[in-house]
Amino acid sequence: MHQVVTDVASAIQRAKANDEDAFADLYRLTVRGVYRYVSLRVPTVDDAEEVTQEVYMAAVGGLAALKATNEAGLYAWLYQIARHKTADLLRQRYRRPVEPLPDTAAVIDGAAAPQDLLEREADREQVRNALQRLTPEQREVLLCKYVLEFSNDQTARQVGKKVNAVNQLHHRALASLARLLGADNA
């Protein structure tokens, strides 16, 4: 559920002028989307939390460079930071691979049986790997539509294409993802 920020442009301006309340509004508006986006790119909850924190810390440090004047621009800026931070983490992991553990919080809560958790983690990993094998544009379109829950217009603005072009990209992306997931399961 998004926090209602009636005037994003004004909140951005006030945040740039060091208004903590305005920044908090923008944070509450976007944090769930950023976290969901990051969570599909990194292996564990800890990674998702770490990267999301780094995204917003970088956002605080880079507020002066923020040129966006609307929600779409703000998201574009945050996802650009998120892409870089995620890539940094994945590069580190590539150099020093670690085996991710299933969500310990869920195990402790007893919310799911360990076997279910392992299966769910395995499924997540499959989806993550399949997404990595899409073209960057296809991946962005799917993430915008199904992770960030953007409308077709918002998605088009986000990826810098016309709605028709995005529809075609989306169609191909879904087909490719289905094929990759099917191939992984085969």
Added chain:
Amino acid sequence: MNTHRSDRSAFETELDACLARMAAGATSDECVAEYPEPLRAELRHALATVYRLGQAVRVPEPGYVSRLEDRLWGAMAARSQQQRAWLGFGVFLRPRALGRPMAAAILVLLVLAGTGAGVGAVQASEGSLPDSPLYAVKTTIEQVNVATASSEAEKLDVRLRQIPQQLSDFINAFRANRPDPMVRRLVTRVAETLTHAVDQAIQAQASGDAEPNRRVRNMIRTLKNRLAQLSAGPALVSLQGLLEEQEQRLPPLPRPVRPAPTPAAANPTPAR
């Protein structure tokens, strides 16, 4: 080609419609049942893929979201302080050329001009809280007073005068049930000033002067007593925790040196 494009558009529309119906409680079978083959098969396949994608997404825990917000609050406060320092630095870059009082006056006038307030606003700003345009005047005057202090001892004096006023602002906002972000902002203001005062006390004691440490300790004790009169609340707990934290940063006070006992005192003559 155009037909092909319009087919894709139609597929997008139907897929979105199915997803909306599923979000409202329909099953995927119910959604696809009304479409003819091969669209039905294609939709079913797409829905299964979208479902797997959705299942792979994690959502943040509420506790994480609020903890991160607190951390960001601190980061924003630090950014704000840093920028104010830079603004001050710009004016004080040539203090010899301008003279400190003149530089301070220019800075205050700049802020007054920025907020659209008159010079009488300086006095009016004394009781202002963060929701008032005059609050910027008040915080700038605080910064100027610290920046224009001629020595570390004088800076500490200024800060120790500011802290009780900052605490009063917090107490007023807290008692009036003002919005959480405002109250937290006031906590941050006390925290910033107190942290600087504690830093100064630590440095002074390292140079052999324990007096600042003693004064800051007394100040913290006074603040604690004032806070003890308030009813409980998260912001209050946060400020009390902060006071404890800062008090623990202070080094122990050196033991007072007692005068060496005189021989008479060391070997008292029994009274006769």
